[in-house]
Amino acid sequence: MSYTRMRRSYGAQKSNRSNYRRKSSKPKSSASINPRRFIKVAKTEEVSEYQPTHMFNDFQISDLLKTNLSRKGYKVPSPIQDQAIPLALESKDIIGIASTGTGKTAAFIVPIIQKLSTQQSSAALIIAPTRELAQQIETEFKEMAKGFGIRWATLIGGSSMGYQLKDLRNNPRVIFGTPGRIQDHLKRGSLSLSKFNMVVLDEVDRMLDMGFINDVTEILKFTSGTRQSLFFSATLGAKVQDLAMRFSNSPVTISIKASSTSENVHQDIIGFGNSNEKIEKLHNLLINQEVAKAIVFDETQRNVDRLNQELIDRGFSVEAIHGGKTQSKRQRALKKFKDSEVNILVATDVAARGLDVKDITHVVNYSIPREYDDYIHRVGRAGRAGKMGYAYTFVSSKDI
Numbered sequence: 001m002s003y004t005r006m007r008r009s010y011g012a013q014k015s016n017r018s019n020y021r022r023k024s025s026k027p028k029s030s031a032s033i034n035p036r037r038f039i040k041v042a043k044t045e046e047v048s049e050y051q052p053t054h055m056f057n058d059f060q061i062s063d064l065l066k067t068n069l070s071r072k073g074y075k076v077p078s079p080i081q082d083q084a085i086p087l088a089l090e091s092k093d094i095i096g097i098a099s100t101g102t103g104k105t106a107a108f109i110v111p112i113i114q115k116l117s118t119q120q121s122s123a124a125l126i127i128a129p130t131r132e133l134a135q136q137i138e139t140e141f142k143e144m145a146k147g148f149g150i151r152w153a154t155l156i157g158g159s160s161m162g163y164q165l166k167d168l169r170n171n172p173r174v175i176f177g178t179p180g181r182i183q184d185h186l187k188r189g190s191l192s193l194s195k196f197n198m199v200v201l202d203e204v205d206r207m208l209d210m211g212f213i214n215d216v217t218e219i220l221k222f223t224s225g226t227r228q229s230l231f232f233s234a235t236l237g238a239k240v241q242d243l244a245m246r247f248s249n250s251p252v253t254i255s256i257k258a259s260s261t262s263e264n265v266h267q268d269i270i271g272f273g274n275s276n277e278k279i280e281k282l283h284n285l286l287i288n289q290e291v292a293k294a295i296v297f298d299e300t301q302r303n304v305d306r307l308n309q310e311l312i313d314r315g316f317s318v319e320a321i322h323g324g325k326t327q328s329k330r331q332r333a334l335k336k337f338k339d340s341e342v343n344i345l346v347a348t349d350v351a352a353r354g355l356d357v358k359d360i361t362h363v364v365n366y367s368i369p370r371e372y373d374d375y376i377h378r379v380g381r382a383g384r385a386g387k388m389g390y391a392y393t394f395v396s397s398k399d400i
């Protein structure tokens with residue numbers, strides 16, 4: 001089926017919406033999200049440009065840091081950077097409501113580097129929900145901290161304990177890590193956080209969803225009592241607020257409108273009757289010229305592996321990531337996708353969380369996400385940096 005014909009048939013499904021109102025008698029499951037919420041016409045008009053109140057040169061940061069920023073090609077601060085950097089430099093606690101793609105990483109890395117370079121006794125702990133995100137933050141830090149001589153350690157699961165122990169013996173002043181591995185080091189006595197007076201929790205909502213609440217609370221108790229806390233989250237639910245309030249001091253909340261999350265993503269559903277029809281429809285979607293780079297989400301590790309194989313057998317250029325793969329395999333797959341050696345990545349939610357891959361054109365929800373928040377996060381992968389993206393969600397015909 002051609003792309004245009006396919007689009008028309010989705011349109012026909014859209015016009016038959018009365019069924020959506022039918023109340024499902026099923027227990028709460030992924031299918032309990034009303035399919036109507038997966039349909040949205042993207043805004044085609046230009047999103048009005050944010051007028052920053054600062055340039056990077058205006059910030060009270062060192063010349064070396066300014067040079068590193070400009071070497072990275074950062075000229076104008078993004079909204080979250082514009083608002084958070086001056087406050088963070090003043091040692092304020094911050095709750096930043098901003099998702100991946102808004103430039104939130106530099107919003108906390110810049111003040112951290114500035115403070116570490118001027119306050120020898122300072123140290124920073126940055127906790128991320130996934131290994132990939134922790135590594136992404138480390139990469140951004142390495143580029144921005146060039147020439148400062150700041151030592152760091154990255155403490156994530158699935159990678160060598162030996163290297164981490166070696167890095168820790170060098171008294172790093174920045175720790176990047178995931179909750180589980182940081183806890184492991186605390187328990188072994190290989191990590192002491194008492195001097196860590198800057199703490200960043202990135203993607204707090206995801207961390208809580210992933211069940212890290214106890215780990216994170218425990219870890220925070222080990223950090224310095226006079227601590228600056230920076231919390232970043234795509235959404236501000238009650239649990240996130242609760243955690244932020246418990247572990248911060250009169251925080252300033254900065255909320256960035258997530259224009260990249262879904263406004264410029266054209267969202268639609270694809271109905272299917274059975275699994276054969278489902279895979280055929282996916283095939284038809286992926287062979288389309290317009291699909292330059294696509295993430296296909298599926299529910300379980302097994303399903304991801306199965307779908308990956310099926311797409312390979314059909315001649316697609318695919319990689320897969322999920323939590324059951326070793327860290328090096330995940331990294332290799334991701335690199336191939338980022339470098340466009342393959343143009344399709346099949347993934348579970350957890351593995352794909354927070355990934356900064358710029359040119360994704362299509363997000364395909366081969367299985368329906370459990371929560372609408374997951375949907376928003378998935379869809380946010382497409383249409384980044386003002387580009388138009390597409391998100392298609394497979395919905396069983398009986399649920400439409």
Ligand code: AMP
Nearest residue numbers: 074076077078100101102103104105356
């Ligand atoms: P993040 O939301 O931190 O994952 O950032 C998303 C992407 O935007 C990353 O690829 C950054 O390198 C890039 N970025 C962040 N801040 C800026 C900026 N001020 N100017 C240009 N690119 C930026």
